[in-house]
Amino acid sequence: MKQVLTLIAAGFLYCSSFGQGIGIGTNTPHSSALLDLTSTNKGLLLPRMTTSQRLAIPSVAGLLVYDTDFREYYQHDGTAWRKLLNSTFWNSSSTRPWIYNLSDSIGIGTSSPDAKFQVIGNVRTSARIDAGGVVEAAGLSSLGSFYVSGTSLMQGNITGGGAATFNGALTSNQEMVINDAAGILTLRTGGADMGYVQLSGNDLRLGTFTTNDLGRCIVRVNGYNTLVVTPQANVGVGTETPNGKLHVAGRTYINNAGGEGLALDGSNPYMQFYQSGVARSFLQQVGTELFMGVNGGRLHLDGTQVAIGGVVAAASGYKLTVTGKAICEELKVKLSGAWPDYVFSQDYKLKSLPELEQFIIRNKHLPNIPPASDLEEQGMEVGDMQRRMMEKIEELTLYIIDLQKQIDALKAK
Secondary structure, three states: OHHHHHHHHHHHHHHHHHOOOEEEOOOOOOOOOOEEEOOOOOOOOOOEEOHHHHHOOOOOOOOEEEEOOOOEEEEEOOOOEEEOOOOOOOEEOOOOOOEEOOOOOEEEOOOOOOOOEEEOOOOOOOOOOEEOOOEEEEEEEEOOOEEEOOOEEEEEEEEEOOOEEEOOOEEEOOOOOOOOOOOEEEEEEOOEEEEEEEEEOOEEEEEEOOOOOOOOEEEEEOOEEEEEEOOOOOEEEOOOOOOOOEEEOOOOOOOOOOOOOOOOOOOOOEEEEEEOOEEEEEEEEEOOEEEEEEOOOOOOOOOOOEEEOOOOHHHOOOOEEEOOOOOOOOOOOOOOOOOHHHHHOOOOOOOOHHHHHHHHHHHOOOOOOOOHHHHHHHOOOHHHHHHHHHHHHHHHHHHHHHHHHHHHHHHHO
16 A cells, blocks of 8 residues: 555656656546546445534535445535535436426425425526426516416416416416507417407507407306307397397396487387397388387377377366377267167157257257367367267157148148
């Protein structure tokens, strides 16, 4: 042993004298090496010691030892011992220019990371960051594009100066803000733009892209499609297949506090009423005239009173009042009382002509006929007046028959 040490010492002295390196296993040590070890079946074995022995060594910058407790190499930087990373932590890929770790966690700014990669502080990158799983951050700031292909849970703020693309679920426990005069949230399927939410000045746009010409815009409430806008610009409320610009399946209530509630404008606008898809009745404005009718049915007006031209104050209890003149080609009145055929019964008491004359002189009107003053004040009921007039006609007929009998009797004498 003493001979080997003497040989090595002599070699160092020789190198010091002539500026050459020492070669072990080689006669031609490399010119840039102080010590050149060459072997195909042996290696370099550095000093081996326990952790306590290593820590007892005085601080020497550059000292390299092997810790048998941790089974790792340590290097002293003049201040502290530093562990040399080995394949226990990092493995080199045989096919790609990268290193990897399958089991440990990495902490930057923390000595106890609770995730595979944890950074206490800011992280800055000049290229894109792709996350295939969950991304958790107290605050994310991106000056370029931000892509997430998995579920993203944001506990703080996300600030992006460019586009943000999420291919998975995005959950935020706080507000999400798009700060741009024309900010847009684009929804895609298979990379194709399908729908969007966009701020356009003071307006909010919600819809589908022109490339999605078959898509509808649907508002869902309580798990049901309550409002649908089709590509033909038809709006359905309570129906998914609107047949017009506005199709409401259900009750429609309009309350405008005395103002205009519903307006129809156009060239001869009309409102059509359907029953099971069949047009039954309509309202239509043609010029200055309003038409109301039914298709093959009857028109019923139901209510306490129908007034045309205004309400007649004295017409209380009547279904129809007309202020002004009325004309018709035919009017049928169905009487509820007895028709005056009772005049021709044997027990009918017909006044004599002298009695009739005295009644007229005294009352200035025929019996059972209202005076003119009553008609001017109360009007007359057509059916009742027709019945009274028929009574007088039948009485007149009896007077004529009696007079004819008297004439025939005189002729017979």
